[in-house]
Amino acid sequence: MNLLEFRSILRQTLIFPVLLLLVLAGFILWQIGQYQATLRAIDLSDEVTSEVIDLEKLVIDQETGLRGYQLTGDPVMLAPYKAAFVTIPLRFARLHQLLSDNPDQLSRLSQLQDSYQLWLGFAQGVLKKDPAIVNLPQLNQHGKQMMDNLRYEVNGLLQDEDRRRKHRSANALHFERRQVVTIVIASLAVGTLLGLFTINRLRRVSRTYSTALEELTKQSEEIYESRQWFQTTLESIGDAVMACDNDGRVTFINLVAQNLTGWSTQDALEQPLSKVFHIINEETREEVENPVEKVRRLKTVVGLANHTALISKQGKEYIIDDSAAPIYDEDGEIIGIVLVFRDVTDARRTEAALVAGEKLAVAGRLAASIAHEIHNPLDSVANLHFLLANESDTEKRAHYLHLAQQELGRTMQISRTLLSLYREPKAPVPVDLKDLAEGVLLLLERRLVQQDIRVECEFAEPSVVQGFPAELRQVFTNIVVNALEATGKGGRIRIRIDRVPADETRGSGMLVEVADSGSGISEHDRRHVFQPFYTTKGEDGTGLGLWVSMGIVQKHGGTIRIANCTDEDLRGACVQVYLPERTLANASSRSTAHVQA
Amino acid sequence: MDEMDGLRLPADSGRKPQDADLGRATTLAASPLLLCIDDEALGLQIRKAVLERAGYRVVTALDGANGLTLFWDQPVSGVVLDYFMPGMDGGQVAAEMRKRRPEVPILLLTAHINLPPEVVKMVDYTLLKGEGPQELLAKIHEMLNDSHDQAGPNRESNGGGR
Numbered sequence: 001m002n003l004l005e006f007r008s009i010l011r012q013t014l015i016f017p018v019l020l021l022l023v024l025a026g027f028i029l030w031q032i033g034q035y036q037a038t039l040r041a042i043d044l045s046d047e048v049t050s051e052v053i054d055l056e057k058l059v060i061d062q063e064t065g066l067r068g069y070q071l072t073g074d075p076v077m078l079a080p081y082k083a084a085f086v087t088i089p090l091r092f093a094r095l096h097q098l099l100s101d102n103p104d105q106l107s108r109l110s111q112l113q114d115s116y117q118l119w120l121g122f123a124q125g126v127l128k129k130d131p132a133i134v135n136l137p138q139l140n141q142h143g144k145q146m147m148d149n150l151r152y153e154v155n156g157l158l159q160d161e162d163r164r165r166k167h168r169s170a171n172a173l174h175f176e177r178r179q180v181v182t183i184v185i186a187s188l189a190v191g192t193l194l195g196l197f198t199i200n201r202l203r204r205v206s207r208t209y210s211t212a213l214e215e216l217t218k219q220s221e222e223i224y225e226s227r228q229w230f231q232t233t234l235e236s237i238g239d240a241v242m243a244c245d246n247d248g249r250v251t252f253i254n255l256v257a258q259n260l261t262g263w264s265t266q267d268a269l270e271q272p273l274s275k276v277f278h279i280i281n282e283e284t285r286e287e288v289e290n291p292v293e294k295v296r297r298l299k300t301v302v303g304l305a306n307h308t309a310l311i312s313k314q315g316k317e318y319i320i321d322d323s324a325a326p327i328y329d330e331d332g333e334i335i336g337i338v339l340v341f342r343d344v345t346d347a348r349r350t351e352a353a354l355v356a357g358e359k360l361a362v363a364g365r366l367a368a369s370i371a372h373e374i375h376n377p378l379d380s381v382a383n384l385h386f387l388l389a390n391e392s393d394t395e396k397r398a399h400y401l402h403l404a405q406q407e408l409g410r411t412m413q414i415s416r417t418l419l420s421l422y423r424e425p426k427a428p429v430p431v432d433l434k435d436l437a438e439g440v441l442l443l444l445e446r447r448l449v450q451q452d453i454r455v456e457c458e459f460a461e462p463s464v465v466q467g468f469p470a471e472l473r474q475v476f477t478n479i480v481v482n483a484l485e486a487t488g489k490g491g492r493i494r495i496r497i498d499r500v501p502a503d504e505t506r507g508s509g510m511l512v513e514v515a516d517s518g519s520g521i522s523e524h525d526r527r528h529v530f531q532p533f534y535t536t537k538g539e540d541g542t543g544l545g546l547w548v549s550m551g552i553v554q555k556h557g558g559t560i561r562i563a564n565c566t567d568e569d570l571r572g573a574c575v576q577v578y579l580p581e582r583t584l585a586n587a588s589s590r591s592t593a594h595v596q597a
Numbered sequence: 598m599d600e601m602d603g604l605r606l607p608a609d610s611g612r613k614p615q616d617a618d619l620g621r622a623t624t625l626a627a628s629p630l631l632l633c634i635d636d637e638a639l640g641l642q643i644r645k646a647v648l649e650r651a652g653y654r655v656v657t658a659l660d661g662a663n664g665l666t667l668f669w670d671q672p673v674s675g676v677v678l679d680y681f682m683p684g685m686d687g688g689q690v691a692a693e694m695r696k697r698r699p700e701v702p703i704l705l706l707t708a709h710i711n712l713p714p715e716v717v718k719m720v721d722y723t724l725l726k727g728e729g730p731q732e733l734l735a736k737i738h739e740m741l742n743d744s745h746d747q748a749g750p751n752r753e754s755n756g757g758g759r
Contacts, residue, residue, distance in 0.1 A: 372681055375708030379726040380640040383647045386730035390650060403643060449636070449683040 006205065013201050017194050024190045031179045038172040045165035048098050048105075049158060055091045056154045058084040059116060063147055066123050070140070073131035081123070088116070105160055112153045119146045242339045243327070244273045248292045251336065260320075260343055262313030277339065282307035282319055291324035295337050301325040310341070319345045354532065355551065358544040362474050372446050373414045377407035417443055424470045428556075428583050431472055433463040433497050433510055440476045441495075444484065453487055456494045463497045465510050466583045471552045475560075478545040479514045479575050485537065486518030486572055493517070494570060500578065509558065509580040518572035520564040529562060556583045629674035629741055630654045634664035634690065635706075636682045644677070647730045653737070661685030665693050673701055675741055677733075680707035680716070688716035695719060702740045706733070 061080040068077030092113050099105040122143060234241045240257035244250050253261070253268045253276070261268070261276050268276045279288045294302050303323045310318045322341030326334045384404040391397050417439045441448070441455060448455060483493045494515045502508040521529070528534045530550045535543035546560075553560045558579040565574040631653045635641040638659060645655045656671055658664035661684055668676070676694065680687030691703050705716070708726040717723060721743070722736050 372708040375726040376637050376640050379708070379728075380637075380643045382727060382729045383640075383643045383733075387643070387646055387650060403639065407639065446681060450681055450686065452683055 006208075009201050009205060013198060016197055020190050020194055024186060027186055028183055031183060035172070035175060035179055038168065038175050041168045042165060042172060044098060045161050045168055048095065048161045049165065051091060051095050051098065052154060052157050052161065055088065055095065056151070058088050058091065059119075059147075059150060059154075062088070062123070063119075063143070066126060066143070067140075069131070070126065070135045073135075075131075078127070092116075102164075105157065105164075108153065108157050108160065112150065112157060115146070115150045115153055119143070119150055122146055239340050239342045242268075242273070242277060242341075243336055244292060244339070245336050246296075246334060248273045248290070248337075250276055257341075260310060260312060260318055260341070262316065273337075273339070278311045279308050279320070280311060282309040291322070291339060292337050295324045295326050296334060299326060299334065318343045319348050354544055355548055358542065358548040359474060361542055361544070362477050370414065370418055370443065373443070374411055377410045377414075380404075380407045381411075413442070424468055428466040428468060430464045431467045431469045433465060433472075433512060433579070434459045434461065436469060436473055437476055437495055437497065437512070440473060440480055443477070444480060447484060448493075451484065451488070452490050453484060454492045456492065458494070458496045460497055460499050460510075463499070463510050465556075465579045465581050467556050467579060468552075472556070472579075475549040475552050475577065476512070476514075478549045479577070482545070482575070483514050483516035483518070483573070487516040488518065491517045491572075492570065506559075506578065507580045507582065509578055512577045512579070513574060515565045515567070515570050515574040516572035517570055520571060521562060521573040526562055530560075553577055553579070556580070558583075628652050628654055630656065630672060631675050631677060631737070632664060632667055632671065632673045633657045633677045634659075634661065634682070634687075635679035636660060637679070644733075647733070648677075648737070651734050651737075661687075661690040661693075664690055668694055668701075669697065675737060676701060676703045677737070678703055678705050678720070680705055680709045680712060688713065688719065691716065691719050702743065704736055704740055 062084045065078050065081035065084075069075065069081070071077075092109070095109055096106070099109055126139065126143070234252070235254050237254070238256065240260050241252070241254045242250060242257045242261075243252040249270050250268045250273055253263065253265055258264055258268070261278075263271070263276045273292050274290045277291075280286060281288055288308055291302060301323055302325075303321075308320055308322065310320045312318070320341045321344045322339060324337055324339045327336040327338055329335045381404050384400045384407070388397055388400050388404075391400065437457070437459070441457075447453075480493070480495070487493060494513075496511075496513040496515075498511045498513070500509055500511045525534075525536055529536070529546050531543075532547040533543040534547075546562075550560050556579055558577060560578075561576045563574055563576075565571055631648055633641060633644055633648070633655055634657070635644070636659055641657050641659065645657055648655045656667050656673070658667055660682055664676075664678075667673070676691075678687045678690060682690075685693075687705055687707065691705070694701060694703060702722070703720040704722040704724060705712070705720040706724045706726060712723065722740055724733060724736050
């Protein structure tokens with residue numbers, strides 16, 4: 001129920017009783033009106049009775065006057081007679097009016113009037129006679145008879161009216177009783193209706209209220225539960241989690257974060273984040289921008305720069321990976337920031353060890369080939385030494401020495417190429433990719449020849465980029481060895497080095513493309529080959545070659561891609577390495593690959 | 598040097614008339630003929646010089662196919678075979694040789710470290726390149742003597758026992 005509904009109910013509970021009571025009042029008024037009508041009927045009867053009695057009295061007065069005149073002959077005695085002479089017709093008229101609704105009484109009245117007129121006729125007759133002879137017995141007898149008759153009629157009228165009055169009075173009494181009952185019933189009905197209505201309305205309100213209350217309780221329970229849930233989750237996860245309000249003051253710090261920062265919850269709460277979460281650049285030792293500021297500025301999830309180190313309260317240093325995200329309220333306003341980070345010191349060390357190990361593994365993979373390369377000329381030199389020791393002919397000796405020199409030169413070249421896998425300058429130097437590729441092919445020549453693999457080279461010149469030759473040689477060795485293993489006996493490998501002009505995404509540089517005639521790369525492998533420990537060579541592979549290669553290429557500011565060849569005659573995998581002419585890399589740059597999912 | 602003198606013994610008969618060209622030619626015809634197969638041209642040339650100096654007659658081939666042709670055509674007493682070669686490798690060449698003339702001893706001379714065991718079983722001797730000429734000559738001497746002492750079929754068991 002919303003506020004509007006509630007108001008409408010309030011209005012209903014006001015208007016409905018008022019209307020109901022108005023109806024009740026109307027009803028009662030009507031009842032009273034009815035009762036008054038019955039009372040008026042009684043009054044009418046009373047009035048009729050009193051009029052009839054008055055009339056009778058007047059008639060008796062007339063008669064008495066007439067009798068007095070008859071007895072005395074004195075006309076003074078006729079005063080009441082004459083007085084009634086005017087008022088009696090008025091009385092009759094009045095009675096006619098009063099009894100107009102009652103034909104029975106009306107006919108009686110008419111009869112009475114007739115009788116009176118008759119008597120009046122007689123009285124006028126008497127008055128016209130000589131006053132001395134009016135007091136005659138037969139005359140009196142006649143007058144008395146007429147008067148008795150008149151009296152009889154009056155009595156009939158009165159009796160009838162009395163009966164009528166009694167009837168009306170009983171009627172009124174009955175009506176009154178009935179009315180009381182009716183009014184009580186009506187009142188009860190109205191009261192009940194009102195009560196029921198009010199109860200109904202109140203129930204609705206109370207039901208809504210209790211529902212709302214229940215919901216509120218439930219909601220508050222849910223909120224509590226979800227808060228507990230999140231709190232426990234955040235407390236238990238392996239990553240460090242911190243949250244702060246919009247002013248950058250710490251509002252939450254989980255156990256891992258407490259361990260890493262060295263701040264306990266009690267100490268950390270309400271402290272500025274930059275104080276608790278003190279981060280610097282691992283290499284330059286400079287302060288790093290507070291992630292809270294960055295999030296507030298960018299209004300989005302941000303990751304920390306690489307090489308971020310966290311300095312704990314106790315001065316211990318951890319290399320961390322982290323991200324910060326804004327917390328929004330319903331209106332989309334930032335109300336806080338949550339920070340998730342993790343100690344990657346060990347992971348970083350492991351990565352470094354893996355990279356170093358892979359560097360050695362490249363040499364290891366070449367070992368058989370190298371042993372062969374070195375043993376062949378050494379064997380020749382040993383043989384030449386034997387021949388020289390037993391040869392006295394100067395010309396032949398010179399020839400042998402020349403051959404020995406040639407073979408030693410070859411050994412030196414091999415050993416130099418091998419050494420260059422390790423020796424690395426401090427800063428990037430110009431690297432001729434053509435020389436580099438040729439050096440790699442020289443080391444692999446044995447295997448290529450043995451497997452009868454044809455290598456086609458299309459090298460643009462000059463093909464010089466800035467970089468670290470040993471690392472780049474490692475990259476090309478990996479790629480060419482992969483191609484060699486993919487194509488198998490009698491296959492083909494095409495190595496192209498092209499110059500690429502600058503475009504909007506990258507500067508000018510060189511593109512090295514190694515394509516083979518193998519069976520190509522599956523979509524699944526293509527998506528995973530640059531991940532560490534992913535290998536398609538089973539037990540023979542470490543799964544690190546391409547991962548490390550990618551790290552090296554990325555360090556040089558380049559890109560490495562793998563796809564399938566689209567050429568008519570070459571259907572295997574094709575690896576493209578782009579290297580910019582000028583690199584931003586320095587010797588300490590990280591060469592661990594960042595694999596994008 | 599004593600050892601080296603000893604090594605020369607089998608070739609002594611051939612080395613006595615070394616100053617006379619005619620004499621040399623006749624002795625050469627009597628000395629054992631060796632077949633050397635290696636794809637390293639320079640190394641092969643030098644090895645040939647060493648073996649000839651030791652008194653052997655030597656024919657050479659730069660790959661397995663040519664080597665096999667020589668093997669069919671020439672009365673070869675022993676083979677010095679490289680393993681790691683383009684086309685046929687040493688194992689395949691040895692297998693072909695065994696099919697026709699199993700009595701001819703084979704020395705596998707290679708810089709390859711992880712030779713497949715079935716290849717090692719098939720040949721009579723193996724030698725790592727770079728061990729020096731003395732070692733090479735000693736092995737060849739031993740190999741030729743063994744094959745002379747024992748009849749062809751028995752030599753097979755010798756090879757198998759290695």
